[in-house]
Amino acid sequence: MYRLRKAGRQALPNYETTLLRKGGATRVVEVSTGVIQYRGRPAHVGIVRDITERKEAEDKLREAYEREAKLRRDLEEEIRKRGEFLRTLVHELKTPLTAILASSSALAAGVEQSMVADFAGNIERGASRLNRRISELIDLARGDIGMLYLNREMLDPVSMLEEIANDMEQVAKSRDLSLVLDVPGELPAVYADAERLRQVV
Structure with a gap:
């Protein structure tokens, strides 16, 4: 109440404080104040909200x-x-x-x-x-x-597959295997990362 009286006709800004209950527990409250006219005289009104x-x-x-x-x-x-x-x-x-x-x-x-x-x-x-x-x-x-990171470019898939087959031919021979590349004569160009595509194949 001293803070309210000291404020005079000006309302105090909202503020938070901690209250101690009988059992020792604490609650955090928000205090809002305002000034109103009551019977022709200024009066302070306060609202306390529990915001714990x-x-x-x-x-x-x-x-x-x-x-x-x-x-x-x-x-x-x-x-x-x-x-x-x-x-x-x-x-x-x-x-x-x-x-x-x-x-x-x-x-x-x-x-x-x-x-x-x-x-x-x-x-x-x-x-x-x-x-x-x-x-x-x-x-x-x-x-x-x-x-x-991917480095995409337009690629000829047939040429790329032929290069891969040539690279793997020696591996196949060393294992007594026969590697046959069977692709159409022409395939549409693809927009891809050449190295990543080789890894997948």
Whole structure:
């Protein structure tokens, strides 16, 4: 009441406070005040609303938001660590393989058609297949952490299938299998990522 008297003719702004009950429990209340004319004189009117449940709900919502924010930060940190690991993995696997590919290509191009040339060709094809398998594994890892991007372009599906068949022919022969490519002479061009499409096939 002292606050009301001190305010004079001006209404106090709404405010929140805590009340202590007889049993020791506390309740959060919101106090609203106003000034009215009563019998020709200004009078203060106050309304007290129990907002304990609302405040508890707000506290729970804030705690849930803080937990969600922490989980998001933890997830972003985990993605960052996986990204760093992936970049290291690419370097460690691709660097020696690049040297093997370059050397085998030079060897295959520099020797005459003989058994040595066949061996050099086998090394080059094997290294190329290994390079593709490593790329596929890396792409799977990128997909798991949301870092896989598509490079779409117009493709001739027949030419692509012929290239894949040529690549897999040696694998089939090594297993005493016969690989036959049976596709129509012409197929419409497709708009896709060539590497991803090869992986699927």
